[in-house]
Amino acid sequence: MLKALIFDVDGTLADTERDGHRVAFNQAFQAANLDWNWSVELYGELLAITGGKERIRHYLDKYNPTFEPPTDLKDFIARLHAAKTEHYCTLLAEGRIPLRTGVERLLQEAREAGLRLAIATTTTLPNVTVLLEHTLGKDSLDWFDIIAAGDIVPAKKPAPDIYLHVLETMGWAPEDCLALEDSENGLVSAVQADLKTVITINDYTRNHSFEGAALILDCFGEPNAPFQVLAGDAAGSEYFSVDTARSLLLT
Ligand code: XBP
Ligand code: MG
Numbered sequence: 001m002l003k004a005l006i007f008d009v010d011g012t013l014a015d016t017e018r019d020g021h022r023v024a025f026n027q028a029f030q031a032a033n034l035d036w037n038w039s040v041e042l043y044g045e046l047l048a049i050t051g052g053k054e055r056i057r058h059y060l061d062k063y064n065p066t067f068e069p070p071t072d073l074k075d076f077i078a079r080l081h082a083a084k085t086e087h088y089c090t091l092l093a094e095g096r097i098p099l100r101t102g103v104e105r106l107l108q109e110a111r112e113a114g115l116r117l118a119i120a121t122t123t124t125l126p127n128v129t130v131l132l133e134h135t136l137g138k139d140s141l142d143w144f145d146i147i148a149a150g151d152i153v154p155a156k157k158p159a160p161d162i163y164l165h166v167l168e169t170m171g172w173a174p175e176d177c178l179a180l181e182d183s184e185n186g187l188v189s190a191v192q193a194d195l196k197t198v199i200t201i202n203d204y205t206r207n208h209s210f211e212g213a214a215l216i217l218d219c220f221g222e223p224n225a226p227f228q229v230l231a232g233d234a235a236g237s238e239y240f241s242v243d244t245a246r247s248l249l250l251t
Pocket of ligand 1: 008123127
């Protein structure tokens with residue numbers, strides 16, 4: 001029986017990457033007098049590596065191997081990333097990143113139906129809380145039984161750690177929960193935790209492999225703005241609802 005919805009954040013709750021995280025990385029690079037600039041296209045490649053600190057390290061290994069950090073590389077990346085988080089939270093606080101279609105409705109509907117809500121994300125915790133506060137209001141943090149984020153687990157997605165952390169902390173069985181994701185790394189993470197998973201694609205993830213997803217949609221949709229089903233059985237729904245979620249657990 002469906003008990004809980006476990007949401008990814010970046011790409012799923014909101015389209016945060018291109019105009020949010022990417023911009024904030026570039027702002028942090030500029031403020032640190034680095035001549036690095038992550039274009040929309042390059043950032044698409046860098047997204048293969050989840051986690052901002054891990055992404056910077058990967059960028060240096062692959063695209064800028066001769067770079068000599070002024071201090072210990074780990075500290076240097078940590079400080080650069082902390083600055084990036086500040087820039088990102090400022091962008092969110094300016095209201096630049098809206099929730100994706102259907103997200104607010106689905107969260108409200110789920111709460112009214114007595115479902116439990118959780119977040120399992122790779123991103124840094126303040127990035128989640130500031131996004132929620134500025135889109136759904138301060139009280140919305142309390143809608144979630146658990147907000148599992150960032151470095152609280154040893155390995156980021158595609159490892160299952162963050163989903164397992166949510167399940168173990170809450171004492172939930174995976175068969176009573178549904179994961180909501182947007183990317184291949186997120187799907188692999190959730191599936192390895194034995195969770196049925198719904199994908200809502202976005203521009204950066206539309207060509208990912210979503211093998212093993214229960215349902216693939218272009219977005220959650222709204223009653224007056226139906227979703228497009230890209231794969232799977234949406235049980236005749238025109239937008240993603242609690243009933244659609246329940247039907248997926250029965251199949
Ligand atoms: C999200 C990420 C994050 C953000 C940046 O992946 O990969 O790294 O891009 O966040 P997912 P930080 O949606 O699969 O959780 O810079 O705070 O790490
Ligand atoms: Mg994501």
